[in-house]
Amino acid sequence: MSNQIEVRPNRKLHARDFMIYGHFIEHFHRQIYGGIYEPGHALADRDGFRTDVMEALKRIHVPVMRWPGGCFVSNYHWMDGVGENRIPFFDKAWRVEESNQFGTDEFISYSKKIGAEPYICTNAGSGTAEEMSDWVEYCNLTVDGKWAKKRIENGYANPYNVRFWSIGNENYGDWEMGAKDLKEWGRYVKESAKMMKRVDPNIELFAASIADLDWNINLLREAGKYLDWISIHGYWDTLNEKNDLADFETCMAYTLAIEPEIVKTKHILGALGYLDKIKISFDEWNLRGWHHPNVDSKPEDYLTPRDKNDWNDSYTMADAIFSACFLNQCLKHGDSVKMANFSPTVNTRGMIYTHADGIVLRSTFYVFELYTNYMEDEVIDSWADIDSTFDVWLDGKKITIPAIDMIATRSSKNGQLAISLINRDPDNSHSITLKGTEQKHGKLYSILSDSKDAYNDVKNPDRIKLKEETLEFNGETIRFDIPPHSVHVLKL
Numbered sequence: 001m002s003n004q005i006e007v008r009p010n011r012k013l014h015a016r017d018f019m020i021y022g023h024f025i026e027h028f029h030r031q032i033y034g035g036i037y038e039p040g041h042a043l044a045d046r047d048g049f050r051t052d053v054m055e056a057l058k059r060i061h062v063p064v065m066r067w068p069g070g071c072f073v074s075n076y077h078w079m080d081g082v083g084e085n086r087i088p089f090f091d092k093a094w095r096v097e098e099s100n101q102f103g104t105d106e107f108i109s110y111s112k113k114i115g116a117e118p119y120i121c122t123n124a125g126s127g128t129a130e131e132m133s134d135w136v137e138y139c140n141l142t143v144d145g146k147w148a149k150k151r152i153e154n155g156y157a158n159p160y161n162v163r164f165w166s167i168g169n170e171n172y173g174d175w176e177m178g179a180k181d182l183k184e185w186g187r188y189v190k191e192s193a194k195m196m197k198r199v200d201p202n203i204e205l206f207a208a209s210i211a212d213l214d215w216n217i218n219l220l221r222e223a224g225k226y227l228d229w230i231s232i233h234g235y236w237d238t239l240n241e242k243n244d245l246a247d248f249e250t251c252m253a254y255t256l257a258i259e260p261e262i263v264k265t266k267h268i269l270g271a272l273g274y275l276d277k278i279k280i281s282f283d284e285w286n287l288r289g290w291h292h293p294n295v296d297s298k299p300e301d302y303l304t305p306r307d308k309n310d311w312n313d314s315y316t317m318a319d320a321i322f323s324a325c326f327l328n329q330c331l332k333h334g335d336s337v338k339m340a341n342f343s344p345t346v347n348t349r350g351m352i353y354t355h356a357d358g359i360v361l362r363s364t365f366y367v368f369e370l371y372t373n374y375m376e377d378e379v380i381d382s383w384a385d386i387d388s389t390f391d392v393w394l395d396g397k398k399i400t401i402p403a404i405d406m407i408a409t410r411s412s413k414n415g416q417l418a419i420s421l422i423n424r425d426p427d428n429s430h431s432i433t434l435k436g437t438e439q440k441h442g443k444l445y446s447i448l449s450d451s452k453d454a455y456n457d458v459k460n461p462d463r464i465k466l467k468e469e470t471l472e473f474n475g476e477t478i479r480f481d482i483p484p485h486s487v488h489v490l491k492l
């Protein structure tokens, strides 16, 4: 079996937007309270933020953080979460009391501490256009009007200049409170966008969308001229009701289902003439859907099952390989996909798990540490003739999966190459030959493990982590083996 890869260092396809390494965090389970925010914890700073979590986030250079939801936001009223008297409310999305102790000011402060741009998703469920635009006033006006004055009264003299604002979250879905049909949605987005842009014409507006022609025809015909982004979401191992996680092989089949969502969205934008104006933000994505069963049931035991999201043995090399394949697709389609937000960052299905004495860095954390530190800022032309494949049976159908996934990038500063190489094969190493560059040595940064089902946990936090080795090559063809179930970046 030969697996030929060729790169064209001098053929730049497009620049990579670093915001594809973005994050999402929601008021759900232990993401905020007990996650990033735990006043009184031994590792919390004077603002109540877990310093162990912040140190980990700085290692992966978080470019943008989306907040506060997710389904939560469709019944969230932001003004209850600012100022001295925080008003608790019963969150009808997740059917728990929200204390409102963590609100806009805390979110902005947190974003600044980790060096991320804030991205606020607004309430297009029970909210109004006016409430959204008042939120923009609170954050971005210097002093005009009551909301900027309220921010100053709360002790924050300077505007926050929040650039990214989404109108709604998944309002197309019946599961969302205040869901809207496609006719309502186009009109609602237009009226909200008008008011928000009149407060601050410099903001960039997103709108909840899906890779669906009818939904987008109406949305873009009504509101396209106001929008800078459309927001799409994806969870491939859907676990909302049953926590029966897909096995490694099935997850490898799911890696082939990432690109169609992106391509369909690009084609819709193109057909409607917006491909050069509106960018794609994949602003919630994760292999694993969140587990929150019985959410519409009578108040029986619908809270405790959420603790199953905390089981660290759920997050294996399958999650790392899927996430790396996802980021490769964002790089491949970087001409349109300019933001992506891993969902969520901390706890639930996140890449960081918090416990009383510290944190566990799950396998997906290392994918972000690998890509944000070692992949480069220009995507260059490359192709792969991969002969090595393996078969997976999914829903009674045989799916033949190419073992190797790759993409090549180059530094616009010094021309250094960084090539992502992923071996999806659960059992076999595969050798690759790389043409198009005559380097004599390189560095290989790898996420390796002794088992495809390996995971990190409190008692064994380093079973999966980044490794580094130097490779020497003789002659112009570079040849080496890639171990099973592994993710690598080759720097040349």
Ligand code: AHR
Pocket (backbone or CB within 6 Å): 026, 069, 070, 071, 072, 169, 170, 233, 240, 284, 289, 290, 291
């Ligand atoms: O399962 C969590 C939910 O997934 C998020 O709140 C929502 O945005 C998405 O449907």
